[in-house]
Amino acid sequence: MIRRQTCPVCRKKLEGGAESETFPFCSERCRRIDYFRWSDGKYAIVDPLSPEDLSEIDESEFDRE
Ligand SMILES: [Zn+2]
Structure with missing residues:
Protein backbone atom coordinates (compact mmCIF):
# COMPACT_ATOMS: atom_id res chain seq x y z
CA MET A 1 0.00 0.00 0.00
CA ILE A 2 1.41 3.30 -1.11
CA SER A 27 -6.71 20.51 4.56
CA GLU A 28 -10.34 20.21 5.59
CA ARG A 29 -11.17 22.21 2.47
CA CYS A 30 -9.65 19.62 0.15
CA ARG A 31 -11.31 16.80 2.07
CA ARG A 32 -14.66 18.44 1.43
CA ILE A 33 -13.82 18.96 -2.25
CA ASP A 34 -13.08 15.25 -2.61
CA TYR A 35 -16.30 14.41 -0.79
CA PHE A 36 -18.31 16.54 -3.18
CA ARG A 37 -16.59 14.96 -6.17
CA TRP A 38 -17.69 11.53 -5.03
CA SER A 39 -21.17 12.52 -3.89
CA ASP A 40 -21.69 14.32 -7.21
CA GLY A 41 -24.84 15.94 -5.91
CA LYS A 42 -26.59 12.67 -5.26
CA TYR A 43 -26.32 13.07 -1.52
CA ALA A 44 -26.10 16.81 -1.21
CA ILE A 45 -26.82 17.05 2.50
CA VAL A 46 -24.31 19.87 2.92
CA ASP A 47 -24.22 23.10 0.94
CA PRO A 48 -23.41 21.97 -2.62
CA LEU A 49 -20.53 23.37 -4.64
CA SER A 50 -20.68 23.94 -8.36
CA PRO A 51 -17.73 22.90 -10.58
CA GLU A 52 -16.91 26.59 -10.90
CA ASP A 53 -16.63 26.88 -7.11
CA LEU A 54 -14.29 23.90 -6.98
CA SER A 55 -11.92 25.31 -9.58
CA GLU A 56 -11.82 28.60 -7.71
CA ILE A 57 -10.81 26.79 -4.53
CA ASP A 58 -8.06 24.88 -6.36
CA GLU A 59 -6.60 28.11 -7.69
CA SER A 60 -6.60 29.72 -4.25
CA GLU A 61 -4.72 26.71 -2.89
CA PHE A 62 -2.00 27.20 -5.48
CA ASP A 63 -1.82 30.91 -4.81
CA ARG A 64 -0.98 30.17 -1.19
CA GLU A 65 2.26 28.43 -2.13
ZN1 LIG B 1 -5.12 19.97 -0.94
Whole structure:
Protein backbone atom coordinates (compact mmCIF):
# COMPACT_ATOMS: atom_id res chain seq x y z
CA MET A 1 0.00 0.00 0.00
CA ILE A 2 1.41 3.30 -1.11
CA ARG A 3 1.27 6.28 1.20
CA ARG A 4 0.49 9.47 -0.64
CA GLN A 5 2.76 12.33 0.24
CA THR A 6 0.80 14.89 -1.74
CA CYS A 7 -2.81 16.00 -1.53
CA PRO A 8 -4.91 14.09 -4.13
CA VAL A 9 -7.04 17.19 -4.66
CA CYS A 10 -4.57 20.05 -5.12
CA ARG A 11 -1.26 18.11 -5.29
CA LYS A 12 0.22 20.18 -2.49
CA LYS A 13 2.77 18.47 -0.29
CA LEU A 14 1.38 17.09 2.94
CA GLU A 15 3.06 18.65 5.94
CA GLY A 16 1.58 16.45 8.64
CA GLY A 17 1.86 13.15 6.77
CA ALA A 18 -0.35 10.26 7.93
CA GLU A 19 -0.61 11.83 11.36
CA SER A 20 -2.52 14.81 10.01
CA GLU A 21 -6.18 15.07 10.99
CA THR A 22 -7.11 15.68 7.37
CA PHE A 23 -4.91 12.91 5.88
CA PRO A 24 -4.70 12.06 3.01
CA PHE A 25 -5.71 15.62 2.19
CA CYS A 26 -3.76 18.78 2.94
CA SER A 27 -6.71 20.51 4.56
CA GLU A 28 -10.34 20.21 5.59
CA ARG A 29 -11.17 22.21 2.47
CA CYS A 30 -9.65 19.62 0.15
CA ARG A 31 -11.31 16.80 2.07
CA ARG A 32 -14.66 18.44 1.43
CA ILE A 33 -13.82 18.96 -2.25
CA ASP A 34 -13.08 15.25 -2.61
CA TYR A 35 -16.30 14.41 -0.79
CA PHE A 36 -18.31 16.54 -3.18
CA ARG A 37 -16.59 14.96 -6.17
CA TRP A 38 -17.69 11.53 -5.03
CA SER A 39 -21.17 12.52 -3.89
CA ASP A 40 -21.69 14.32 -7.21
CA GLY A 41 -24.84 15.94 -5.91
CA LYS A 42 -26.59 12.67 -5.26
CA TYR A 43 -26.32 13.07 -1.52
CA ALA A 44 -26.10 16.81 -1.21
CA ILE A 45 -26.82 17.05 2.50
CA VAL A 46 -24.31 19.87 2.92
CA ASP A 47 -24.22 23.10 0.94
CA PRO A 48 -23.41 21.97 -2.62
CA LEU A 49 -20.53 23.37 -4.64
CA SER A 50 -20.68 23.94 -8.36
CA PRO A 51 -17.73 22.90 -10.58
CA GLU A 52 -16.91 26.59 -10.90
CA ASP A 53 -16.63 26.88 -7.11
CA LEU A 54 -14.29 23.90 -6.98
CA SER A 55 -11.92 25.31 -9.58
CA GLU A 56 -11.82 28.60 -7.71
CA ILE A 57 -10.81 26.79 -4.53
CA ASP A 58 -8.06 24.88 -6.36
CA GLU A 59 -6.60 28.11 -7.69
CA SER A 60 -6.60 29.72 -4.25
CA GLU A 61 -4.72 26.71 -2.89
CA PHE A 62 -2.00 27.20 -5.48
CA ASP A 63 -1.82 30.91 -4.81
CA ARG A 64 -0.98 30.17 -1.19
CA GLU A 65 2.26 28.43 -2.13
ZN1 LIG B 1 -5.12 19.97 -0.94
